Amino acid sequence: MVVVENVSKIYYRGREEVYALQDISFEIAEGEMLALVGPSGSGKTTLMNLLGLLDKPSSGRIRINGRYADELGAGEMLRVRREVVGFIYQQFLLIPSMTALQNVMLPMYFAGKKETREIAKTLLERVGLGDRLHHLPAELSGGEMQRVSAARALANNPSMILADEPTGNLDRKSAEDVLRLFGEINAEGKTVIVVTHDTELAGSLPRILSLRDGKLA
Amino acid sequence: MNVFTIVFDGIRRRKIRSILSVIGIAIAAMALFTMVSLREGYETAMESELDQMGAHVVALAKGCPYEAVALIMMGGEVPDTLSADVVDEIEKIPNVAIAAPNALGAYEHMGEMHSVAGITPKEKEVKPGWEVAEGRFPENSGEVMLGSEKAAMLAEEGGFDGVGEQITVSVDGEAEDLEIVGILGETASRDDNTTYTTLEFAQRLFDQEDEVITVNIQLNELGMMDDTVEQLEEIPDVQAVTVDQVIGTVQGMAGTGEAMLMAVLALALLIGGLGTMNTMLMTVFERTREVALMKAMGASDGKIFNLFLMEGVAICLVGSFIGIALGGGAVWAGDALLSGFLPLMPSQTVSLFSGQALALSLAFPVGIGVLSAVYPALRASRLEPVEALKNE
Numbered sequence: 001m002v003v004v005e006n007v008s009k010i011y012y013r014g015r016e017e018v019y020a021l022q023d024i025s026f027e028i029a030e031g032e033m034l035a036l037v038g039p040s041g042s043g044k045t046t047l048m049n050l051l052g053l054l055d056k057p058s059s060g061r062i063r064i065n066g067r068y069a070d071e072l073g074a075g076e077m078l079r080v081r082r083e084v085v086g087f088i089y090q091q092f093l094l095i096p097s098m099t100a101l102q103n104v105m106l107p108m109y110f111a112g113k114k115e116t117r118e119i120a121k122t123l124l125e126r127v128g129l130g131d132r133l134h135h136l137p138a139e140l141s142g143g144e145m146q147r148v149s150a151a152r153a154l155a156n157n158p159s160m161i162l163a164d165e166p167t168g169n170l171d172r173k174s175a176e177d178v179l180r181l182f183g184e185i186n187a188e189g190k191t192v193i194v195v196t197h198d199t200e201l202a203g204s205l206p207r208i209l210s211l212r213d214g215k216l217a
Numbered sequence: 218m219n220v221f222t223i224v225f226d227g228i229r230r231r232k233i234r235s236i237l238s239v240i241g242i243a244i245a246a247m248a249l250f251t252m253v254s255l256r257e258g259y260e261t262a263m264e265s266e267l268d269q270m271g272a273h274v275v276a277l278a279k280g281c282p283y284e285a286v287a288l289i290m291m292g293g294e295v296p297d298t299l300s301a302d303v304v305d306e307i308e309k310i311p312n313v314a315i316a317a318p319n320a321l322g323a324y325e326h327m328g329e330m331h332s333v334a335g336i337t338p339k340e341k342e343v344k345p346g347w348e349v350a351e352g353r354f355p356e357n358s359g360e361v362m363l364g365s366e367k368a369a370m371l372a373e374e375g376g377f378d379g380v381g382e383q384i385t386v387s388v389d390g391e392a393e394d395l396e397i398v399g400i401l402g403e404t405a406s407r408d409d410n411t412t413y414t415t416l417e418f419a420q421r422l423f424d425q426e427d428e429v430i431t432v433n434i435q436l437n438e439l440g441m442m443d444d445t446v447e448q449l450e451e452i453p454d455v456q457a458v459t460v461d462q463v464i465g466t467v468q469g470m471a472g473t474g475e476a477m478l479m480a481v482l483a484l485a486l487l488i489g490g491l492g493t494m495n496t497m498l499m500t501v502f503e504r505t506r507e508v509a510l511m512k513a514m515g516a517s518d519g520k521i522f523n524l525f526l527m528e529g530v531a532i533c534l535v536g537s538f539i540g541i542a543l544g545g546g547a548v549w550a551g552d553a554l555l556s557g558f559l560p561l562m563p564s565q566t567v568s569l570f571s572g573q574a575l576a577l578s579l580a581f582p583v584g585i586g587v588l589s590a591v592y593p594a595l596r597a598s599r600l601e602p603v604e605a606l607k608n609e
Contacts, residue, residue, distance in 0.1 A: 116218055
């Protein structure tokens with residue numbers, strides 16, 4: 001359960017205040033799947049960073065699974081970031097010199113987990129890349145890279161997946177595959193939030209949160 | 218997956234730059250290992266040589282103290298001689314236990330010059346390491362005893378096969394027949410390279426009648442050395458050089474070169490360190506997004522810091538291993554290396570593989586690695602993921 005309460009985020013451009021987000025409030029129930037849409041500059045990425053605990057709101061509060069983010073200590077913050085949120089990016093952001101398997105193992109290493117190889121292997125098999133374990137990102141197609149990225153986001157078994165324009169760099173067919181994968185992940189009870197400006201994609205999801213000029217439309 | 222997977226992944230990705238950094242550190246480590254080892258080897262060899270010398274004080278004619286040290290350590294001809302009467306004067310000093318006079322010169326044999334010392338039976342008492350390996354001490358005119366190396370050389374080049382043989386040598390153009398009556402056991406000092414004869418015969422051979430060049434003196438009481446030196450120098454024309462002075466002079470001569478080498482070494486280490494720092498900083502800049510990504514995955518600041526620190530340390534560690542291996546080669550060739558620029562070389566080898574050098578050559582480069590990686594690692598760990606992960 002994610003609760004956003006009157007959150008604003010202000011950036012400073014010189015002395016000028018720029019509202020990336022302005023007093024927004026909403027809730028996302030556990031296991032929900034939704035699209036966060038809006039034109040560029042509407043505050044989508046800012047909101048995603050706040051939900052992923054990579055950034056702090058200028059005012060307002062965010063509650064994740066019953067805990068207010070601003071009450072978490074540095075160590076807890078890291079733990080929540082590891083165990084509650086999994087990120088997927090438009091440019092995949094895989095480490096180019098590491099194999100698919102190693103890329104998926106990485107978040108587990110940071111979480112101090114053991115037996116990471118078996119888990120990573122299972123995850124890659126699950127996203128349909130059982131035969132690509134030892135390939136480097138450069139040897140994979142865009143759709144495959146995004147599936148590695150999804151496997152990586154799932155590595156620490158988070159309750160929420162945050163995907164920032166996950167299909168932006170993919171062809172139609174790969175995009176559909178990735179969305180189908182998201183559907184499966186959601187079906188297992190994980191919350192999936194897809195940030196996109198693709199209205200068609202957004203229309204296929206059960207719920208749409210629309211941002212415009214930092215406000216919910 | 219462990220920390221090394223990630224560290225070596227980082228190093229592997231910029232091979233050339235990593236190799237250059239490793240070379241920089243390796244050169245510094247090599248210089249450090251070689252210098253510290255050879256310095257220790259040189260001192261050990263010199264000290265053992267001086268131990269072999271046996272004498273606590275050497276009396277000789279007044280002159281340049283450096284020449285005196287060179288004479289004591291290396292042999293060689295000195296124009297100034299002491300009157301043989303001086304030996305009696307020296308023996309009158311209460312603290313003097315033994316005074317063994319030497320006449321020194323050289324003869325030519327088979328196209329080479331060989332240094333000769335005229336000695337008395339007292340010489341054996343001054344030199345505790347002496348053991349006659351074959352035959353006996355020279356007792357009569359024309360009899361010689363060879364140092365062990367001299368004997369080996371003669372056996373190899375001149376077909377010499379044992380005590381009792383005669384050789385014909387030339388002194389100032391005049392032929393002289395000598396009988397080899399003994400061979401001195403190995404002493405690991407310059408004595409191995411000297412030919413010994415009786416004092417009287419050497420005095421006649423080298424036109425030093427009633428004269429001596431040096432007097433090797435052993436004292437009863439080492440604590441009174443300063444007083445004894447004072448008493449010795451009250452004898453006209455006598456200069457007294459103590460073993461400590463010899464050591465000091467030798468170290469002084471080596472020290473000038475050493476100070477310069479140390480400066481070069483410090484520079485090499487600094488440059489190596491800066492090279493590593495540069496590599497690490499560039500790595501951090503290049504991997505900004507990657508670091509941000511790792512942080513978004515939940516990597517703690519400490520873990521990021523460690524990864525980059527270990528990368529720097531790994532480069533320096535590999536560099537210092539290579540440097541020590543190369544330095545080992547330089548130490549092995551140490552005698553040839555040092556004789557090029559040191560005025561005095563011990564007759565023993567200076568090639569000593571010092572544990573201290575090994576420890577320093579590991580500790581210093583790794584220390585520098587840590588220092589040069591701290592700032593880049595700190596930068597990496599303080600990176601703000603939001604900024605770095607923005608969609609461009």
